[in-house]
Amino acid sequence: MLEVRLLHLQTKNLYDQVLAEQKRSFELAAQPGEMVGVKKEVRLSTPWFKSLKLRLPWLHINLIASFIIAAVVSLFQGTIDRLLILTIFMPVLMDHSNNAGSQALAITLRGMMLGDLKTETEKAQVMKEALLGLLNGALIGLVAAIGMFVVATVKHLPTAKMLSLVVFLAMIGSCLISGICGAIVPLILKRCGADPAKASSIFLTTVTNVVSIGLFLGLAELLVK
Numbered sequence: 001m002l003e004v005r006l007l008h009l010q011t012k013n014l015y016d017q018v019l020a021e022q023k024r025s026f027e028l029a030a031q032p033g034e035m036v037g038v039k040k041e042v043r044l045s046t047p048w049f050k051s052l053k054l055r056l057p058w059l060h061i062n063l064i065a066s067f068i069i070a071a072v073v074s075l076f077q078g079t080i081d082r083l084l085i086l087t088i089f090m091p092v093l094m095d096h097s098n099n100a101g102s103q104a105l106a107i108t109l110r111g112m113m114l115g116d117l118k119t120e121t122e123k124a125q126v127m128k129e130a131l132l133g134l135l136n137g138a139l140i141g142l143v144a145a146i147g148m149f150v151v152a153t154v155k156h157l158p159t160a161k162m163l164s165l166v167v168f169l170a171m172i173g174s175c176l177i178s179g180i181c182g183a184i185v186p187l188i189l190k191r192c193g194a195d196p197a198k199a200s201s202i203f204l205t206t207v208t209n210v211v212s213i214g215l216f217l218g219l220a221e222l223l224v225k
Contacts, residue, residue, distance in 0.1 A: 058202070065206040072210050076217035085155065086220055089148055089167055090213060096144075097174035097212040100136055101204050104129040104182025109197055112186060126183045133179025134172065141171030159224050166219045174212035181207050 073080070080086055108125060111117030117125060145168035152160035185203050186196030 061202055062205075065202060065209075068206060069209045069213060072214050073217070075214075076221060079217055079221040083159075083163070083220060083224060085148075085152060085157065085163065086217065088151065089144070090216065092144060092147075093167070093170055093174060093212045093216050094209050096140060096171065097178045097208045098205060100133055100175045101178030101182040101208045102201075104133070104179045105186065105200055105204055106182075108183045108186050109200065112190065112196060122187055126180060126187075129179040129183040130176060131179075133175040133177070136179075137172035137175030138168075140175070141168040144168070144171050162224050163220070166216065166223055170212065170216040170219055173215045174208065177211045178204075178208045 108117065108129070111125065145164040148167040149160050149164040152163050157163065181204050185207075186200045189196045189199050189203075
């Protein structure tokens with residue numbers, strides 16, 4: 001009888017572990033969708049009107065974020081008019097900084113979901129992502145700076161070297177801030193009682209875009225005369 005009870009207890013524990021693992025797997029599978037405003041219950045079979053209702057609020061929030069970015073760009077309209085070549089590299093800078101931030105965000109959210117990220121290791125995680133952002137920014141920034149130098153030289157611009165320096169510094173700064181934000185934003189949202197998986201992406205994208213564009217155009221205005 002004792003052996004039967006032990007077997008039953010072991011079976012129940014194993015069953016609970018399988019259920020917990022399945023739940024964790026579902027949470028991880030739903031995470032990418034939640035990061036862009038697609039709720040867990042939305043499937044391929046979800047009616048279009050329900051999908052519209054669930055997605056539209058997120059898109060409105062994203063529109064507000066886009067207006068903020070546009071406002072930052074408008075502050076440097078004079079610099080853009082003077083150095084039109086900057087518009088070629090603005091998407092490059094934004095895309096790469098967003099990618100760097102999204103990588104840090106994905107790792108942090110995964111650690112939170114799996115229970116790997118503890119309170120005592122949060123600071124170390126932020127520092128690690130900051131270091132990775134700095135190194136990635138420097139290495140990618142060097143390639144981007146060479147690209148700017150080539151394009152500016154082909155266009156016979158006398159400020160080719162200074163433009164290259166602007167791209168290099170802006171890439172480093174953008175990736176550094178993106179890495180830090182990717183790690184720290186979900187931690188802050190969690191402490192505020194919000195769901196990091198749902199809200200982190202919009203905050204991260206807004207901050208990284210504003211910082212990357214503001215830093216890029218600000219450096220150009222200061223250094224390129």
